[in-house]
Amino acid sequence: MLTQITNYAIDAANDQLHKRERTVPIANTITAVAGYPNKLVVFKIAASKFWQVRCWVDGRFHRRSAKTTSFKLAERFARWFYESLLAKRHISQLEPSAAIATKTSRKTNEPQELTFGAIAAQVYANEHARMERGEFGAGSLRMFRNRLDAYVLPHFGAMLPSAITYQMLQEFAQTLSIKHTTTTVSNYLIIVRKVLVHAVRIGAIEQAPDIPKIKVKSASRGAFTPTEYWQLLRAARALRGVQHPASKKEMRKRIKQAYNDHRMPPEMAWSISLMVNCFLRPGDLTKLKHRHVEVIRGKNTYLRLTLPETKLHSAPIVTLRPAVRIYEQICKHRPDAKPNDYLLLPDLKNRTHALAVLSTMFNWVLEHTGLKLNPHGHPRSLYSLRHSAITFRLLYGQGIDLITLARNARTSVEVINNHYASTVTGEQNIAMLQSRRTNT
Numbered sequence: 001m002l003t004q005i006t007n008y009a010i011d012a013a014n015d016q017l018h019k020r021e022r023t024v025p026i027a028n029t030i031t032a033v034a035g036y037p038n039k040l041v042v043f044k045i046a047a048s049k050f051w052q053v054r055c056w057v058d059g060r061f062h063r064r065s066a067k068t069t070s071f072k073l074a075e076r077f078a079r080w081f082y083e084s085l086l087a088k089r090h091i092s093q094l095e096p097s098a099a100i101a102t103k104t105s106r107k108t109n110e111p112q113e114l115t116f117g118a119i120a121a122q123v124y125a126n127e128h129a130r131m132e133r134g135e136f137g138a139g140s141l142r143m144f145r146n147r148l149d150a151y152v153l154p155h156f157g158a159m160l161p162s163a164i165t166y167q168m169l170q171e172f173a174q175t176l177s178i179k180h181t182t183t184t185v186s187n188y189l190i191i192v193r194k195v196l197v198h199a200v201r202i203g204a205i206e207q208a209p210d211i212p213k214i215k216v217k218s219a220s221r222g223a224f225t226p227t228e229y230w231q232l233l234r235a236a237r238a239l240r241g242v243q244h245p246a247s248k249k250e251m252r253k254r255i256k257q258a259y260n261d262h263r264m265p266p267e268m269a270w271s272i273s274l275m276v277n278c279f280l281r282p283g284d285l286t287k288l289k290h291r292h293v294e295v296i297r298g299k300n301t302y303l304r305l306t307l308p309e310t311k312l313h314s315a316p317i318v319t320l321r322p323a324v325r326i327y328e329q330i331c332k333h334r335p336d337a338k339p340n341d342y343l344l345l346p347d348l349k350n351r352t353h354a355l356a357v358l359s360t361m362f363n364w365v366l367e368h369t370g371l372k373l374n375p376h377g378h379p380r381s382l383y384s385l386r387h388s389a390i391t392f393r394l395l396y397g398q399g400i401d402l403i404t405l406a407r408n409a410r411t412s413v414e415v416i417n418n419h420y421a422s423t424v425t426g427e428q429n430i431a432m433l434q435s436r437r438t439n440t
Contacts, residue, residue, distance in 0.1 A: 022047035025054075031071075033078045036117070036158045040082050042066065042074045053078040057085045076149045079157060083121035114204050116164065117157035120148055120195045122202070139283070147191055151176065156192065161199040166209045173212045186214040222374030223387040229276060235369045236269040244364060255356045266333060267344040268361050270326055274343075275385035276392070277323040278305060279409040282382045286355045290331075291339035295324055303327055317408055358382065390416060 025043040033040045039056035051066040051074035064081055066074040127144055130136035155172055156164060169192065176185045189211055196208035224232065244251060244262040251262050271285060280288070284307055294304040301324055305317040330343055337346070348354040362382045366372040374380055386409075393405055394416075406413045 025052070033075055033082075034154050036079065036082060040078055042071070042078050050074075051077075053081050055082050055085065057082070079117065079149065079153050080121070083117045083153075083157070113160050113162070114199075114202075115157065116159050116161050116195060116199075117153055119161060119199050119202070119204060120153060120157070123195050123198050124148065126198075144191065147188055151188060152191055152195075161196060161205045161208075164196070164209060166212070169209065170212045173214060182214050182216045186216050189214065222376070222378050222380045222384055223391040224371070224380070224384060226392070228369075228371055229272075229388060231369050231371065232272055232365055233269055235365050236264065236272055239264040239365065239368065240266055240269070244361075251360070254360050255353070264361055264364070265345065265357075268358065268365065270330055271344055271358055271362070271382075272365075272385060273326045274323060275382070276389045277320040277326065278303070279317060279319075279386065279389045280305075281386055281410075282355060282359070286342070286344060286351045286358065288343045289339070290337055290341055290343065293327060293343070295327065315407060315410070317410065 023045050025045060029044040030041050031043065032038050033042065037056070039054075039061075041055075042051050042053055044050075045052055048065065049069055051068060051071065052063065053066050053074065054061055054063045055078070056062075062081075062085055064077075066077040068074055068077065124145065127136055127141055131138055131141045151172075156168075169189065172192070173185050173189060176188055180188075193208070193211045196205070199205045200208050242264050244264070246254070246262075248262070274280060274288075275282070275285060287308065288305065292306050294306070296302050296304055296318075301321050303319040303323045305319065307317065308314075327343075331337065334341075334346070342351070342354070345354045345357060348357065359382050363372070366380060372380060390405065390409055393400055397405075402413045402416055406416050409416075
């Protein structure tokens, strides 16, 4: 259940900086993990470049290397390490073995109550099992983990579920509302509720407290008009090869990893066109390989994209005709490409990094064209191109039905109705509204 968090930054060990016992914690690095018992700490030692984790459970210290030079990732590992120890202790207390029962009775007359964090560890293990069965998306599991680590566990992790009240949850929601949308606050409360419901099911508490109700205000990502789309394309082509105006330090902060060439890549213009003509999500765009692409020529010319499963959708995607020309341009640019090579930024093996590069460059295009904000003042991003792709089909596709569009875009009719179609007005389809059937 524990996952080793690896950071690939290369730093020298601390041997020369701290001439002391190699395994003794360096005093000024010892830091308690917020929201947890004070004996859960992260620290550094002279013998390793990595952060170490130490906690007190069942009458003794447990220690483990976090395998990362990042303090933030070390804190995340520490929480997970502590929760896992508590979860293992709970399982051992349920063992029917007399020896285990005797050993436990010497330490305490009653089993200790599980903390919210320990129960969260069980819930995460259940969600991971669901993902392996194909019932839960890998992206959704990552989001679940990130939200646990970001706010939920630092706030409730060390508490007993029985001590959590409605008022505490209300205050938690109010704190989140300062920086986050109603949708985000609601998603965090859903995670808290899931842990508390599991606590009821395993008998840790008799009844879960009421969860504050948040009225979610749907804020659809701003789509581009056809005129704005062509502005973006022209700008991306004009900026090709131009050095990004931000400093190297600022670019490192934006992209998170080292990336020596901060010039506008040719892939930016192709990315814009592919997303609008292929209905792709940004994450799918960076995972697209040549072996996923098949050119179909016949009565209709298009690309058939057989991508890995995303959000529990695995059906192939068929594209609009212009996508074929774009793909041919990519192949011409890299004539030696192999089937397993990525279409965009193939030299970057870390695809999360590749997505960060494309997102940063697209934001530069948005700033250059003055299109970062939509008419309502909402910010746009790379994902807005997918919104545009679906909106264009709703506006200009002849007789297209929502089921076909939803399946091809790997989404649902409900999502299209609630988000993508929310910007389509009656005036935009005035000809269809005023049309009359002809007598036959």
